[in-house]
Amino acid sequence: MIEFKGVSKTYSGSKEPVVKDLSFEIPDGDICVLVGPSGCGKTTSMRMVNRLIEPTNGEILIDGQKNTSMSGTQLRRKIGYAIQQTGLFPHRTIGENVGTVPGLLGWDKERTTKRVNDLLDMVGLAPDQYRDRYPAELSGGQQQRVGVARALAADPPIMLMDEPFGAVDPITRESLQQEFLRIQEDIKKTIVFVTHDIDEAIKMGDKIAILKEGGVLAQYDTPENILADPGSDFVSSFVGTDRVLKRLSLLQVRDMDLDPVNGNSDNLPQIDERLTLRDALSEIIGTGADKGLVVGGGNGSPQGTLSIEAIRALSNRETTDRETTGG
Amino acid sequence: MDSSEDPPTAILALFQSEFAPEQKGLIDWGWLSDHLTSDILPALWEHIILCAVSVGIAVVISVPLGILCARYRRLYPPVTAITGFFYTIPSFSMFTILLFVIGFSVGKTPAIIALVLYSLLVLIRNVVTGLDSVPPETKDAARGMGLTDRQILLRVELPLALPVIVAGMRIAIVTVIGIAVIGAYIGAGGLGELIFDGITRDFPTLYLTGAVLSTLLAVTIDLLLVRTERLLSPWARRARGAN
Amino acid sequence: MQDFIQVFQRPDFIKNFFVHIEMSALSVLFGILIAIPVAILVNRSDAASTFAINVGNIGRAVPSLAILVIIFPITGLGVDTAVIALTALAIPPILINAIVGLRQVNAQTLDAAKGMGLSGRQILTGIQVPIAAPIIFAGIRTSAVQVVASATLATFIGGGGLGDYIVEGFQRNSTAISLAGALSVAVLAIVTEVGFGGLQRAFTPKGLRIAAKRGK
Numbered sequence: 001m002i003e004f005k006g007v008s009k010t011y012s013g014s015k016e017p018v019v020k021d022l023s024f025e026i027p028d029g030d031i032c033v034l035v036g037p038s039g040c041g042k043t044t045s046m047r048m049v050n051r052l053i054e055p056t057n058g059e060i061l062i063d064g065q066k067n068t069s070m071s072g073t074q075l076r077r078k079i080g081y082a083i084q085q086t087g088l089f090p091h092r093t094i095g096e097n098v099g100t101v102p103g104l105l106g107w108d109k110e111r112t113t114k115r116v117n118d119l120l121d122m123v124g125l126a127p128d129q130y131r132d133r134y135p136a137e138l139s140g141g142q143q144q145r146v147g148v149a150r151a152l153a154a155d156p157p158i159m160l161m162d163e164p165f166g167a168v169d170p171i172t173r174e175s176l177q178q179e180f181l182r183i184q185e186d187i188k189k190t191i192v193f194v195t196h197d198i199d200e201a202i203k204m205g206d207k208i209a210i211l212k213e214g215g216v217l218a219q220y221d222t223p224e225n226i227l228a229d230p231g232s233d234f235v236s237s238f239v240g241t242d243r244v245l246k247r248l249s250l251l252q253v254r255d256m257d258l259d260p261v262n263g264n265s266d267n268l269p270q271i272d273e274r275l276t277l278r279d280a281l282s283e284i285i286g287t288g289a290d291k292g293l294v295v296g297g298g299n300g301s302p303q304g305t306l307s308i309e310a311i312r313a314l315s316n317r318e319t320t321d322r323e324t325t326g327g
Numbered sequence: 328m329d330s331s332e333d334p335p336t337a338i339l340a341l342f343q344s345e346f347a348p349e350q351k352g353l354i355d356w357g358w359l360s361d362h363l364t365s366d367i368l369p370a371l372w373e374h375i376i377l378c379a380v381s382v383g384i385a386v387v388i389s390v391p392l393g394i395l396c397a398r399y400r401r402l403y404p405p406v407t408a409i410t411g412f413f414y415t416i417p418s419f420s421m422f423t424i425l426l427f428v429i430g431f432s433v434g435k436t437p438a439i440i441a442l443v444l445y446s447l448l449v450l451i452r453n454v455v456t457g458l459d460s461v462p463p464e465t466k467d468a469a470r471g472m473g474l475t476d477r478q479i480l481l482r483v484e485l486p487l488a489l490p491v492i493v494a495g496m497r498i499a500i501v502t503v504i505g506i507a508v509i510g511a512y513i514g515a516g517g518l519g520e521l522i523f524d525g526i527t528r529d530f531p532t533l534y535l536t537g538a539v540l541s542t543l544l545a546v547t548i549d550l551l552l553v554r555t556e557r558l559l560s561p562w563a564r565r566a567r568g569a570n
Numbered sequence: 571m572q573d574f575i576q577v578f579q580r581p582d583f584i585k586n587f588f589v590h591i592e593m594s595a596l597s598v599l600f601g602i603l604i605a606i607p608v609a610i611l612v613n614r615s616d617a618a619s620t621f622a623i624n625v626g627n628i629g630r631a632v633p634s635l636a637i638l639v640i641i642f643p644i645t646g647l648g649v650d651t652a653v654i655a656l657t658a659l660a661i662p663p664i665l666i667n668a669i670v671g672l673r674q675v676n677a678q679t680l681d682a683a684k685g686m687g688l689s690g691r692q693i694l695t696g697i698q699v700p701i702a703a704p705i706i707f708a709g710i711r712t713s714a715v716q717v718v719a720s721a722t723l724a725t726f727i728g729g730g731g732l733g734d735y736i737v738e739g740f741q742r743n744s745t746a747i748s749l750a751g752a753l754s755v756a757v758l759a760i761v762t763e764v765g766f767g768g769l770q771r772a773f774t775p776k777g778l779r780i781a782a783k784r785g786k
Contacts, residue, residue: 047685050685052681052684073687073688073689076684076685076686076687077686077687078687079687081682081685081686083678083681083682083685084678085676085678086678086682087676087678087679087681087682087683087685088679088682089679089682089697089777090676090679090701090775090777090778090781091697091700091701091775091776091777091778092775092777093777100688101686101687104686104687104688104692134776134777134780134781135777135781136777136780136781136784137780137784150686151686160685412760415715415756415759415760415763416759417718417719417720417722417755417756417759418719419719419722419723419733419736419752419755420719420722420736420751420752420753420755420756420759421752421756423736423739423740423748423749423751423752424749424752424753424756426748427739427748427749427752428745428749501630501631504631504633505631505632505633505634505635505636506633508633508635508636509634509635509723512740519635522635522636522639523726526639526726531643534639535639535643537636537639538633538635538636538637538639538640539636539640541633541635541636542631542632542633542636542637542640545631545632545633546628546631546632548631549627549628549631550628553627
């Protein structure tokens with residue numbers, strides 16, 4: 001668990017703080033996304049966890065211990081660190097890059113090699129092909145994968161990721177995000193993830209911390225709650241006026257209660273059950289129909305139908321639930 | 328005019344009164360003030376002219392050649408190899424070869440030839456680099472606006488390349504000042520002559536003056552040209568200021 | 571032609587040849603031993619780096635003969651003086667290149683290194699110096715060629731070396747002797763340039779060579 005307790009940062013010579021009295025907790029195994037406009041102090045906050053920047057006030061506790069209880073260098077060897085431009089060492093091979101922290105921790109060669117191979121496999125790069133290559137030989141997307149592998153190398157319980165998928169095109173980014181979420185299902189790290197992109201935050205985060213300019217915490221909650229119930233005008237506008245649709249992208253078709261198939265379903269658009277509700281809605285509207293035939297079950301067989309009405313009812317119900325239970 | 332009245336002599340007279348008659352050391356200030364206008368300053372002037380002429384000739388050769396190399400890239404490697412070869416040959420050797428092999432007689436001519444050859448590498452390289460540094464978009468926009476190739480060269484490329492070219496000129500001039508000192512050995516005159524003369528006559532005042540003056544000349548020109556380089560690129564300066 | 575070859579067969583030729591090489595090698599070595607620690611020291615501070623580069627630039631402007639002539643009244647004639655003067659000439663190119671080389675290491679690479687838990691010393695020796703190595707070597711190469719050339723002038727302050735033959739040739743009006751000196755120095759300079767070029771390539775980490783080829 002990572003705890004921010006009243007953390008502030010003001011640079012000397014500056015009157016305004018970059019981070020102001022930040023307090024929140026990140027439970028073990030959660031991805032907490034720090035998101036906000038530029039100047040909101042999200043990267044600064046992240047870098048205070050591994051003490052690349054020291055707070056002017058307040059403290060950060062990791063599993064109950066102050067992160068100042070050991071030297072900065074020792075602390076960082078226990079925290080994975082992946083940044084936007086990757087910062088891969090150009091003069092070392094991929095294998096050497098990934099094996100950096102294990103080397104610092106004194107792992108023996110065999111253990112390191114095995115770990116490197118496992119990690120490269122995990123991020124989708126065949127070890128025998130890539131281990132002895134150099135960063136300059138890899139594409140942007142491949143370099144980002146190596147960056148993630150390198151951060152995971154010593155199996156740290158905590159990871160800091162600063163726009164790790166930012167430097168690639170949107171298509172590559174999407175696939176990297178998916179893969180990372182899949183990996184996280186297995187490894188369950190506690191992750192502080194920084195991005196400026198609210199959509200990425202919603203997609204990746206178990207919890208989102210929205211920061212305002214000047215380093216003030218505007219809202220800290222799950223993506224669903226933030227979308228359903230923005231805490232302020234700032235959050236509302238930051239999240240975007242399409243937040244209802246955004247909420248729909250949090251659910252998949254197969255999570256819904258489907259209507260039975262009755263009557264002729266030949267003219268209905270086919271909807272894969274793994275699509276998000278948002279994408280399903282888009283498909284159905286696009287064909288001019290008012291419902292779609294859901295297929296899936298591993299073999300593409302019909303599972304039921306999904307109507308636009310049902311989707312709308314869901315949105316309304318959620319909002320109403322929110323209001324009556326005081327959300 | 329009475330020689331004790333012109334400013335340089337007056338200043339030296341001041342030094343003289345400070346140090347003489349206890350002054351037994353290296354420099355005979357009296358001699359210096361006496362020979363300032365007859366020997367020292369003419370040598371300085373001769374040196375400056377020698378260098379200016381050499382670099383001038385080198386620039387006249389290098390700029391067109393550099394433009395050609397920037398356009399027709401295949402020329403660049405051989406040109407670099409040849410000028411690089413000349414640059415690597417030690418100056419003293421070069422002078423000797425020019426005299427004994429090519430058969431020049433002592434004097435300014437072989438010196439100027441050597442100085443020109445030494446300057447070519449730096450100048451050509453900086454012309455090419457300078458032209459390379461002009462953003463392609465800028466040239467494209469110019470072409471799009473209807474400028475001819477020649478106009479683009481004169482109004483867009485060369486001005487933008489100027490800071491880098493001047494940087495090259497700075498290196499060339501400073502290098503040439505140093506080599507010209509050695510050139511005095513083969514009769515080129517200048518500050519080096521004070522040095523060689525002084526060594527032959529075992530007269531420290533003379534050779535130290537030559538050494539110090541040539542150093543001061545080189546360093547001063549270097550600093551002046553650095554200042555000029557910065558002034559020449561106000562757009563880069565403002566960008567730096569914005570950062 | 572006969573006379574020309576005879577010069578190389580003189581007993582003092584080998585001696586002067588080696589004196590020339592020793593003078594040069596020693597000066598470059600001292601230059602490295604002084605310039606590189608200074609570059610590492612000023613690396614932390616922008617202001618100090620800039621100052622050191624400025625000093626280096628001024629040093630580069632100083633004419634080689636001038637340095638020899640200014641120093642020898644203080645330390646006397648001979649090889650030792652020559653080495654002192656040549657060392658002063660050797661320092662600026664190495665210093666400037668070392669400072670610039672260490673500074674141009676990608677800031678993101680350094681941030682990643684620090685964030686991963688490398689200590690300051692590990693970053694310097696493991697990351698900065700290897701990445702800066704090609705540039706530093708270029709500086710050493712420039713310095714070496716310059717020193718070999720300037721060592722020719724050591725003859726004027728009694729330092730010996732191959733310049734002796736050039737001067738002797740002038741004094742005795744002998745083309746053969748002068749050329750023997752001039753050509754030997756020229757060849758030595760060219761060999762130094764090419765040799766250090768090879769060393770530079772050898773010391774460039776493979777990953778950087780690949781990156782350069784791909785224009786990254």
